[in-house]
Amino acid sequence: MTKNNISRRLLTVTGQVQGVGFRPFVYKTALKHNLSGTVLNSPEGVLIELQGSEDALNGFDQSFKDDLPRLARIVSLDKKNLDVVEGEEKFCILASTAGEGHCVLISPDVATCPDCFEDMNDPQNRRYEYPFTNCTNCGPRYTITKSIPYDRPVTSMACFELCDDCRTEYENPLDRRFHAQPNACAGCGPKVWLTDNEGNEIAGPETAMRELAKILAKGKIAGVKGLGGFHLVCDASNPEAVRTLRERKNRPDKPLAVMVREVDEAHKLADLTANDIELLEGLQRPIVLAPKGDNYSLAPEIAPDTDFIGLMVPYTPLHQVLLKYFSALNDPEKPSALVMTSGNMSSAPICIGNREALKRLPHIVDIFLFHNRDILIRVDDSVARSVPEFSGESESRTVFMRRARGFTPSPVFLAQNGPCVLGTGPELKNTLCLTKGDQAFSSQHIGDMQNLETANFWNEIRLHLQSILKVKPELIVHDLHPDYLTTGFAEEISHTEGIETAALQHHYAHIYAVLAENKHNGPALGLALDGTGLGEDRTIWGGECLLVDNEKLAHKRLAHFSHLRLPGGEAAVREPWRIARAAAKDLGLD
Numbered sequence: 001m002t003k004n005n006i007s008r009r010l011l012t013v014t015g016q017v018q019g020v021g022f023r024p025f026v027y028k029t030a031l032k033h034n035l036s037g038t039v040l041n042s043p044e045g046v047l048i049e050l051q052g053s054e055d056a057l058n059g060f061d062q063s064f065k066d067d068l069p070r071l072a073r074i075v076s077l078d079k080k081n082l083d084v085v086e087g088e089e090k091f092c093i094l095a096s097t098a099g100e101g102h103c104v105l106i107s108p109d110v111a112t113c114p115d116c117f118e119d120m121n122d123p124q125n126r127r128y129e130y131p132f133t134n135c136t137n138c139g140p141r142y143t144i145t146k147s148i149p150y151d152r153p154v155t156s157m158a159c160f161e162l163c164d165d166c167r168t169e170y171e172n173p174l175d176r177r178f179h180a181q182p183n184a185c186a187g188c189g190p191k192v193w194l195t196d197n198e199g200n201e202i203a204g205p206e207t208a209m210r211e212l213a214k215i216l217a218k219g220k221i222a223g224v225k226g227l228g229g230f231h232l233v234c235d236a237s238n239p240e241a242v243r244t245l246r247e248r249k250n251r252p253d254k255p256l257a258v259m260v261r262e263v264d265e266a267h268k269l270a271d272l273t274a275n276d277i278e279l280l281e282g283l284q285r286p287i288v289l290a291p292k293g294d295n296y297s298l299a300p301e302i303a304p305d306t307d308f309i310g311l312m313v314p315y316t317p318l319h320q321v322l323l324k325y326f327s328a329l330n331d332p333e334k335p336s337a338l339v340m341t342s343g344n345m346s347s348a349p350i351c352i353g354n355r356e357a358l359k360r361l362p363h364i365v366d367i368f369l370f371h372n373r374d375i376l377i378r379v380d381d382s383v384a385r386s387v388p389e390f391s392g393e394s395e396s397r398t399v400f401m402r403r404a405r406g407f408t409p410s411p412v413f414l415a416q417n418g419p420c421v422l423g424t425g426p427e428l429k430n431t432l433c434l435t436k437g438d439q440a441f442s443s444q445h446i447g448d449m450q451n452l453e454t455a456n457f458w459n460e461i462r463l464h465l466q467s468i469l470k471v472k473p474e475l476i477v478h479d480l481h482p483d484y485l486t487t488g489f490a491e492e493i494s495h496t497e498g499i500e501t502a503a504l505q506h507h508y509a510h511i512y513a514v515l516a517e518n519k520h521n522g523p524a525l526g527l528a529l530d531g532t533g534l535g536e537d538r539t540i541w542g543g544e545c546l547l548v549d550n551e552k553l554a555h556k557r558l559a560h561f562s563h564l565r566l567p568g569g570e571a572a573v574r575e576p577w578r579i580a581r582a583a584a585k586d587l588g589l590d
Contacts, residue, residue: 230343284406
């Protein structure tokens, strides 16, 4: 309603708008345009009431389009006229409200921003070299969050009481740390310490990072607690250290990821595209797979069977400080690089707790760097690679080999709304997926569903996603194979919770997923060439041309590769020479 040329509007904003500096942005923008009103976080999204002249309201709308915080992602924006509130003069930020159901997206964890790195590198700043520096534009989100709305009491920072200086920042809407839930400093926040592999303390918060760098430079192996779990860390230029890590971790062949201090160091090791650099310096900072350069000089054991190297740069203050100290101990002409591989035995989930690491990793590491900010959700590093565009142009696009830290739990947007469905995921390299409305939430990398630890991790993430999304599946879709753990989970959940299940051959699932991700409705031809799986005719499928219609939910196998014999059944999958021997015999090459 309008009164004396004054109007009042309600804006309901959904999307990634909590924990990203959105309310301070609204506050500053309202002050800039001389508007009164309120803003608050709610289950429906961010609710903004604005009151002022039409010119001022239009100015707010324009700023709203042009100047959003870098982490904000708006999914919907609804406007409604309200009655004018007489005598209102100020714009206020109100306390969050809770309730059942919500339309808010939890932000993924975000790499440290340039402003916070600048704070850490300034000897006069009270956060100089503090390994948990953050603000509303960066830092942990998903890995420390129990529930929505995203406020400090429902994060693992709840036990750290803010000091006076940090509280002043936290409560000042004009400060970039306003309502930065992980906000802290060395005086009131989390701390690091160094121990031997039995948990006996070697160094406290003041010297732990410096001592860790010295020990790594001597060829030792460390378990370092980071953002989404522990890393196993050693000097990437030391062949003996890398060999020892491989032997202890029982990882004889697969490439190991490497962290360097900055992109200039990465250039010394790999041939990077513009897209690679954007990934390394961006908000997410995944491991980037790039061709080894002519001057590649790391230990041969890092990536022995490939011409590619997996590189990343520090995405947390802790990594930044560690690489700073480690680099100072090395020849400035050579790249200072540390192996950063998942803190687990091969095939087990990444460790997240201090006691868990002491129990599971002491036979691998010589020392531990612990901290006391709990990791609530285990998340591995994402892995990405730049590949040429389909058009043949010189620009590259990003292909994910593993979508996890920095990207989870951001959704894939679908063409239309639908009921909540749980996809249990594959047996190998598992991720699960939950849909909500027109959004599909794919979990972080879970791993191979072949042991109890990974099975428990799967169920842990299923329950967590259902909780934070406030959904309950109406249908569970699982693989056709009756012996997969995911099939067993689907049947168990169906029995205990009364949810219908459906089995789907996993090559069809690939094509349905591609169509959904690209918002294509209707029939399509798809080639599924990713590997083998139990088929509808009870034979092993592996390489199909499929007709899939996602509107009619109909699919048909049109063509496939010739069948191959599998001497020994499953043993032939683990020992491919058996298949080669049988094929040679069938071709008369015996």
